[in-house]
Amino acid sequence: MANQTIRCIDHGQGGGLECLSIIQTAAPLPGAGEVRIRVAYAGVNRPDILQRSGKYPPPPGASPFMGLEVSGVINAVGDGVPASRIGEKVCALTPGGGYAEAVIAPAGHCMPIPEGLSLKQAACLPETMLTVWANLIERGQLRPGQSVLIHGGSSGIGTTAIQFARWAGAGQIFTTVGSEEKAAVCRGLGATRAIIYKTDDYLAVTQQETAGEGVHLILDMVGGDYLAKNLKALALEGRLVQIAFLQGSKVEMDWSLLMMKRLTFTGSTLRARSSEEKSRLCLSLQQAIWPELSQGRCLPLIYAEFDLTAVADAHRLMESSQHIGKIVLQVNPQLS
């Protein structure tokens, strides 16, 4: 494959769906500590949309192409990685470039396919589950019995976060969604109360259902007007963990509540972390969640599957926010 070319999705200078095209490019070569994965499936994530539109340039050294998670088979290794790993089926967090027939990933970012899961399911795990793990469990420090509010409950992140919150022993699990259909799915996954934000006010509902105490932890990807409202919805010593700002990160608001209620506002992105930090997160996630997956719990919810050549349809669906759970690209399904 070293001299071969592969098919890969390019987004040129960035923009709307029209900027997407399939190109032939040289198969990438793994560097020291890296592997090359022949891709079976690639997960589609919200940051891909931002990257395509030119708003979220890849960090220095990363692939210029989209795609943050894949499943497939290792077919080449770089220095320091045993050749015996060739042929191993893995799912991996990639430094971009997952929308392709082959992609490079650090060996430490490859995880085994959980027992009983398909390559299609496994492709949906890394980016979403590592993000939820790092933010809801580690950074947000969700503790048994605590209440949590998960915004965007029907997204890939949301459906995973609801299941992780249940796994962590959360008390009340609130989530916000856009329709009754989505609410029903979230309740099925473990949400105590799915609030349809178009008709109900999440601040009023959470205040009422916590007897005025407020929620202990909020996982938010909305930002904008939600920021001030999230502070109001938090209990004393509550934490707000921000993983995206879909409604904007520039906000005018009063912060005195943060001090009066001793709140903590924090957040993180996965992509900006060091490679060592990502390897550590992969190990923590496997130890805690892989056994759950093999028991049929915390499974990824897959809403739609598209051929790699239909990537524009996949992005259109994600931008519509009509999906419930993950969207996945089929690249080489015959690897399964």
Added chain:
Amino acid sequence: MANQTIRCIDHGQGGGLECLSIIQTAAPLPGAGEVRIRVAYAGVNRPDILQRSGKYPPPPGASPFMGLEVSGVINAVGDGVPASRIGEKVCALTPGGGYAEAVIAPAGHCMPIPEGLSLKQAACLPETMLTVWANLIERGQLRPGQSVLIHGGSSGIGTTAIQFARWAGAGQIFTTVGSEEKAAVCRGLGATRAIIYKTDDYLAVTQQETAGEGVHLILDMVGGDYLAKNLKALALEGRLVQIAFLQGSKVEMDWSLLMMKRLTFTGSTLRARSSEEKSRLCLSLQQAIWPELSQGRCLPLIYAEFDLTAVADAHRLMESSQHIGKIVLQVNPQLS
């Protein structure tokens, strides 16, 4: 004393210095778990100014009068407090009412006078040291070798925070001050670099002196325009701890850096905490810092002393921000 009256500072409906007057009021009676302290000295704190001006009403159940810390002698006890404590010299965090000849405090908020310190020095400890302890050490989690930026370095809080940072083994200790005279005092207390904010930009200085890494922890009481600048000044995983918003808590700014650098923004006030929580803080502070005080380290810096009847002069000085360190009211100095 039960049927006696005491002199006490009243601020009427609140406002400027003209609202201050000395009144006679009934000596307060200690409730269950409380003591009454005959006051020798009372510390003056920034929240007193806010309370006087009507911007910081006391929490429910607290004294309507000003004064958050005193030193003196216990002269009455409530149910559950041994009578043997009468006659004990203490310094105490009070739920207001310290600007008076006698004040009530929960027994758990009374601390012994550190060996070798005067009652005048001891009156300056509780509010300031508990605030710095709770925010710089506990909430801010300052670790040995980490860099810290302390705004308002010449205030009571600032002069204490610089000394606590040194005690905690901080690496670089940056502080902001308004004059070279104040800068010299802060350097004497342990500041690595005192930045005169009128001529130097603290963001530029801290970036340069940390080789672009930024500072690990910021203790801020300014707010306003400092908020966005503080985010820029922080290192990856840095923490901003807010203990007041002297320049305002309503701010328009972009929060994307919080997520990209995995920052934590938190803060607290001492007064809003539960009585149990304050008792716990008193114990932690004594264990860690009382031995230091008795060794002549971390001492409060006293800038000026006023008679209780000259409280308006004390407030005028604090509002001028010309002081360096603490301002204290002399109530019954003969108790020493």
